[in-house]
Amino acid sequence: MFASIPNYKEFYDETDVNKQGLECLRLLNEIICDFDKLLLKPKFSGIEKIKTIASTYMCASGLRPGKEDGAMDEKRTEEHNVTILVEFAIALMSILDSINRESFQRFRLRIGLNHGPVIAGVIGAQKPQYDIWSNTVNVASRMDSCGVMGRLQTTEHTAKILMAAGYECECRGMTYVKGKGNLVTYFVKTQFDGKL
Numbered sequence: 674m675f676a677s678i679p680n681y682k683e684f685y686d687e688t689d690v691n692k693q694g695l696e697c698l699r700l701l702n703e704i705i706c707d708f709d710k711l712l713l714k715p716k717f718s719g720i721e722k723i724k725t726i727a728s729t730y731m732c733a734s735g736l737r738p739g740k741e742d743g744a745m746d747e748k749r750t751e752e753h754n755v756t757i758l759v760e761f762a763i764a765l766m767s768i769l770d771s772i773n774r775e776s777f778q779r780f781r782l783r784i785g786l787n788h789g790p791v792i793a794g795v796i797g798a799q800k801p802q803y804d805i806w807s808n809t810v811n812v813a814s815r816m817d818s819c820g821v822m823g824r825l826q827t828t829e830h831t832a833k834i835l836m837a838a839g840y841e842c843e844c845r846g847m848t849y850v851k852g853k854g855n856l857v858t859y860f861v862k863t864q865f866d867g868k869l
């Protein structure tokens with residue numbers, strides 16, 4: 674899952690008033706630290722933060738197969754991994770909403786979600802960083818980059834799992850996804866839809 678704050682760019686400014694950008698980064702740090710705190714909740718213990726890329730928060734669930742899922746079968750595990758990320762996405766939106774109220778800002782999240790196989794690990798000898806790679810990850814990133822502010826966009830196969838689990842999804846129709854062509858995508862409904 675990739676969760677971006679596209680309008681952070683408009684807020685970031687390197688002027689004397691905000692100490693050459695330091696004050697802007699201070700607020701971004703507060704946002705990301707609050708997002709990180711969510712991971713301490715037992716409910717989200719299966720979610721792994723991968724990294725932040727500028728103001729984008731990247732995370733995944735189900736990276737420890739066999740460790741977290743106990744007696745769950747493959748289908749239940751898949752459903753759990755996808756639904757917990759949607760719950761996490763909603764929690765991120767809710768945190769950003771509170772930060773907005775406290776800091777008089779209008780930051781919004783644009784979230785992309787996809788599921789499937791990934792390769793996880795560390796490459797390089799200096800500054801090693803755990804990361805994930807695969808077409809699944811590429812498409813998740815694209816669900817974010819071609820998404821809509823304030824909304825959670827996902828692929829058809831992920832939406833099917835979510836709908837079967839009781840989540841309401843709205844079909845966006847054919848959406849051009851760079852490098853993939855036209856894909857049917859969905860928006861997962863949340864209480865933050867349409868909120869300005």
Ligand SMILES: Nc1ncnc2c1ncn2[C@@H]1O[C@H](COP(=O)(O)OP(=O)(O)OP(=O)(O)O)[C@@H](O)[C@H]1O
Pocket residue numbers: 726731804805806807810811812814815851852
């Ligand atoms: N591990 C990762 N960390 C951060 N971003 C990732 C990761 N894996 C994939 N992405 C992002 O997913 C997007 C799609 O990846 P893909 O390889 O299909 O495109 P690309 O050829 O790198 O194209 P572009 O130059 O448009 O980014 C890219 O923007 C890429 O940065």
